[in-house]
Amino acid sequence: MTASDASDSRAPGARRMIAISSGKGGVGKSTVAANMAVAMARAGLRVGVVDADVYGPSIPGMLGIARNAPPAMSAERKVIPSEAFGVKVISMAMLSDDDKPAILRGPMVTKYLQMFVQQVDWGELDVLLLDLPPGTGDIQLTLAQAFPLTGAVIVSTPQDVSLKIARRGLRMMEQVNVPILGVIENMSGFTCPSCGSVTHIFHQGGGAAVAEDIGVPFLGSVPLDPQVVDTGDSGTPLVAAAPESPAARAYESIAAALADGGTGAAGIATPFSWTLADGTGKPEPAPVQGDGPAERLVALDHDDTGLLLRWADGHEQCIAPRDLRLACRCAACRDEMSGKPILDPDTVPLDIRLTRIWSVGNYALGMAFSDGHESGIYTFKALRAMQDAELEDV
Template sequence: MSVSPQVLAQLSALVDLNTNKPYGDVWQVEENASGLAVIATLPYPAQTERDALQQRIEEALEQSVTLVLQQDVKAASTQGAAASMKGVKNIIAVASGKGGVGKSTTTVNLALAMAREGAKVGILDADIYGPSQGLLLGFAGDTRPGVRDEKFFVPPMAHGLQVMSMAFLTTSETPMAWRGPMATGALMQILTQTEWDNLDYLFVDMPPGTGDIQLTLSQKVPVAGSVVVTTPQDIALLDARRGIEMFNKVNIPVLGVVENMSTHICSNCGHAEAIFGEEGGKALAAEYGVEELGKLPLSLSIRKLADAGKPTVLSEPDSDTAMIYQSIARKVGATLAARSEQFSMPTIGMSDD
């Protein structure tokens, strides 16, 4: 049975909390003997939001509904310099200007959160000199990728994630004493010779800085977007600003800023204190016209769980911190889906200016 245009109009006008814009034409509605059946097909995964969205729909329509939440993740436009990556729809670089701001911990929890939202997700550990994703995901030290046809790596799996890291090809006692071309060559090899299996999102855990590996990735890999992780302190913001400038120069969109270690939460009394300063991430995001995706606390629990190979989203999925990661994941997917512009790759040169 068809429904009134007024119902569709009310649904279309409902605001998507991940974009702060109306949902628009994502709805299918049918009326049957048991009530109103609503199907929403979003361009990004958001399964953990289903119950809250159903409640908002029922409040807007003032009647009970049955909601089915679906996603149709498509490949976003990229900077245009490289061919699409086989088996991967969207590559997202997670970067920071400096080390020690929690970028790798953010990456692994963001990837797990995106998978929990319903996406197929992988992680590439691009920190050739200091790979950490093997530890963060609890892989044994002797983990090695599979090999197919003697030329493709088959990525190991952990908690539903496909993972590839230089840590799987070396030992913890092997220092990566390589010059730039060797490191970038290794990165391109593990990226392009890994048999990724139909990923919606591949998160690339970048090394800190704006050097050879970052430029190689931006020039030779079809990166759909980037997420910049910083702490609120001035020195971290200074380096994060350089990271954003680099992405802007190579036409890779910055999807937003994550402020990590925003406040310290005392494990005894729960008191929150802004040890590294306040609102630094918000100010940085406003300066560059991007979104502050979320603020994460400086928490002993986050560190302990990460070191144990059991990240927060996996071990404490109903915690406040895990909910922040889920919100960030939905916003990353929604922001990426909203971008439809085509990009052209600029020439990077040196000048005396």
């Protein structure tokens, strides 16, 4: 992502952007997302949903929105989202036939996702939910890099294999500094409609145990309910069709917890694009938290000595522009397989300068230099480690 991309990567009008994620398919993630969205709307919030599963979109069907119904355009040439149950929705399902696969390479998927967020006439939203495809691949990384996510929710079943893969999804979000808002355990026990006995088909309590082990909130358990399937297939989410059912009450409780969950990690506001020559776009500093995570950036500055960084735990450091340029890990500067530097230090001027700095999601900075180089991504972890390594050598 370039500096120009960073300046407008937030969804227009969206106060909070929450990713609904899962490590594997088949855990009911989209069903959870659809029902949470409707529950939030019923509670009075202005809610939008981006069906980010470009290859397997399902949100429109669950909300009773006609597939293959191309959305209209506003006077400002933005896509007007469909709406159902008080929720605004954009999805690939609106742009393709039911049985027509989306055969797209990564760059085209990225363009669609950016369009779904940036070029849709969302109006004023309290929450924008991003229903991600399962896994930890290109789409998840694109969203983490391109958009300032408030946080992510991980959906899993109590089954051991699902929980193990859910941990990978948790760790992936942590690596790109997306706050984990919590874990949801879906399909958590089946209550017999005749006798009332509960059978834990996929084991019990695994979601809560994973959340406790990782140190993130456990948002709740959603029980198995045949009505979830029936209402989803009919296009009427359970929270609207059977609001008094145990599963619907669980969805509403989880939605309320997320709605009241604050604004995510405290740090410099993203996105930003800062041109050093005239100072435009410089991010405002955030309050320093003496007990905050070491790799959460709260302030940026620049002077003749280099880039000045301040972290949430109060630590400050200064890194010279030439050191930053030599530390670039892009494919032009490092061997992609071995990680060994291929940039010749003799080709980097001693008086090289930083010209632009921009945010890359919540976890890194992009930088442009006076020699024209601007393809490197500097993670907060790597920046903090540069200073730590220098201090160890003193």
